[in-house]
Amino acid sequence: MLATSLAASAAVAEENAPLSIGPGAVAISLRVNGVVRTAEVPPHTTLAEALRGSLNLTGTKIGCDRGACSACTVWLDDIPVASCMVLAIDIGDRAVTTIEGLSRGDTLHPVQTAFIAHDAVQCGFCTPGMVMSCAALIARNPNPSLDDVKTAISGHLCRCGTYPHVFAATLAAAKAAKS
């Protein structure tokens, strides 16, 4: 009985849903850095494009646009993801945190402070994504080893080769966050 009515209501819901959306722009709302923002984007728009385009949050970078370089890393409900691999219309009510939302006003996140102190930045294009992954690491693991740091950023590419300074900065940030 229960099963039947669930199935029936699902069928009704499916019937009421639009058969398709697009190709024109559709309205979406995104909760980004604690603020609900709305935008009109074509349905194939990735989260990375929506952030950089309509929402003007250009701190998130696109390096490959297919999940190979991790420059576009943001948090979805505190989990780092490649925002070029997620469609903006699929985000729903998940919380999006971008590099612009990591600091608290003028107070930088310990990972940001440590990146500056250890010169873990050269051209800086991969940096926002690196920072997001390293900050997520120390949130879930306050005592990371060097190996943990390498794992956390193993999908990130940096052509300037800042990895050694990124390792040092992240380990120092974990230490600083505890004290």
Place this chain on the structure above:
Amino acid sequence: MSDATTQQEKFPFGIASVSIGEIERRVPPGEAPPLPPNNRLAFIGKSVPRFDARAKVTGASRFTVDVKLPGMLHGRLLRSPHPNARIVSIDTSAAERHPGVRAVHVVTDIVGRAVEQVPETDPPQPNGVRLPRALYAGAPIAAVAAVTPDAAAAALALIKVEYEVLPFVVDLEEARDPNAPVVFRSAVAGSGFAGGVAAGAEVAQQGNVRGPSRIGTRGDVTKGFAEAEVTVEGEYRTQVQTHCCMETHAAVADWHADGLTVYLSTQFTAGVRNELAAAFGLPRNRVRVLVDAMGGGFGSKSGAGTYVRAAIALSRAAGAPVRVVHDRHEEQVDSGNRPATFQRLKIGAHRDGRLSAISLYTYGTAGTATGAGVGNFAQATYECSNFDSEQYDVFINAGPACAMRGPGNTPGAFALEQAVDELAEKLNLDPLALRDRIDASPVRREERRIGAERIGWSRRHTPGADTGTIRRGIGVAQSLWGANVQTNASCEVRLMRDGSVELRSSVQDIGTGIRTVLAQVVAEELGLTPQAITLRIGDTDFPAGPPSYGSRTTASITPPARNAAYKIKQKLLEVAAPKLGVAAGALDLRDGRVFVRAEPARGLSFREAAALLRTDAISAFASRSDDYGGFRRAMGDAALAQNDLGGVQFAQVAVDTETGIIRVERVVAVQDCGRPINPEQIESQVQGGVLMGLSYALYEDRILDRPTGHVLNADLEHYKIAGPRETPEIDVVVLENYQGESATDAYGIAEPANIATAPAIANAVYNAIGVRLRQLPMTPAAVLAALGRAPYGG
């Protein structure tokens, strides 16, 4: 340089870790006084935090891809699906009618590739325009600007191109065959500098083979080899490496009533400004090129490429700004690459190690460009009076190569440094002892000493002596790079009446940290903190700065920065002198104060002194003067300093003899760059050079598909570059090497840090397994084959 206007000055001279003496130099007028060694300075030689680091870690930096202008359109390029095709006709009318399209442009001039001296004989289009043949898959054909990226992409699909598809060749060896399809039907002039073959028109060309160039040939190699008691000979192959800039090539062009403004991800704002002014018939003062943050170039962003010119043409036609940004595929296919090479290298030596002859036969391919030559490294690194080279460019239907971090020398070192290692073994000499005999440089000698100690050279076993599944080894290799200086390099330092100071130059910070370095230099001279200096750079409205290629930025722009600051200092002291009742010569600047040198307590704050200025601001302009000891060679706007740059790198590897996987465990990199200004930033660049070299050694390889002519791995999944997991421990040592050559005595680091890594790894692999790998990349399959074990358990 010893005319009446120069004066004699004493400068610190020598390597700090050995001993520092003095050298007298004649110095032209207007130069700041000799700078003492770093240990007596407040900011130069200190690791001042990178100026733009905060903006970069917060996402606030503005890269070219982040530029948004009102009404900006999105441009995209149509690219050839064929590796060699004549364009019979092109019809853009449907694209022009597509909703949202504002302009369509047909590419008539492709820059970056070699240029045929006899004009194309392809029939002109009905409108009289001659279209260049598409010489490689991905060659630009046309471009569209539209209000959205989607509309631009849709319009590209509506451009009708009728191609006459021609035979093509993408394989280096096949292209050398006299019967191979010919890429260029008439002799070409060189374009760009991917490596070394002379670009002049006098070089012979037959089929796809252009050469030989015998650049650097000296002495008599026949005699040299006859005298040799020991010889080594080997064949080496290196692959095509792509730059893989994380920020792809990007431009926003804005053609407006006053002229042209271009935001560009570039290594040389001033050079691009000049190029574009000429190409579009505008006076230089109506063209403005800007770059703020810049996401990597490595040689590939030196000029105004076809995509930039297309963006400008579209902007002019549409009357709106146009953004053109390469996608990753375009970036990998058509933004330059490092040429593939073949090298046959022979060295003859006496029993005591002295070299009697070096002979190099080499060919390589820069695709549809010239410049695959690698001869400079073998020619210049070691003492040998008999040298002969025969170098050829081979054309294939592939995207044009361009300079890439240590062009020519990086593949060249892979061969020479292995050959020297092999020679040492034949002579029963330690590889370092052999180099001590054949390398006259006291700098490299000290680098070998320091590096050997750090890596633990004394525990190095004989080649192949390690046993077991995982075998370890240590190897060494050297780097050499000319110390380039741009003499056409200027800046301005301004002091405002409120005491604020800024430096202005078109020089760009491409991630090397020149902003911070310039602030350190100006602050040191004016007795302020680096944070008190405002940097206005990356804009051609300011005095023309140097390019950021050829490891020349620091060498070219820090001396004028110091000299301009020195002029400001003198003016400020003159203004303060009457107030303090002494002559200006009795005053000095330090810690934000003007003070009487003999009576340091008496003085004014910097700000109080600045308030005495008659005008709202004073300004001083300075340009790069010649090195005090003279240049080795001057070439137009650039010159080569007397002393080369270089380094010595040591690698420790672990080779898994079952899987064939090479792991680099540790690299010691000992490098020199004259006077180091910011040690931490230098360390960052050296680490980057080592990692790019490691990546070249083990992973990177652009693959062209012989049946289709397309790049098979034009992405970052199948084109593997070193990541965090492949990063070894990297121990960086930077020498302080004083030569008294300029107002800062500072030179570059980026390229010398890249050249030695691959051969150091190759020599370490040989030391580990006793078999030499002479081809890049050194893949697991290559290791297993070298060990006589077929891959896949066969």
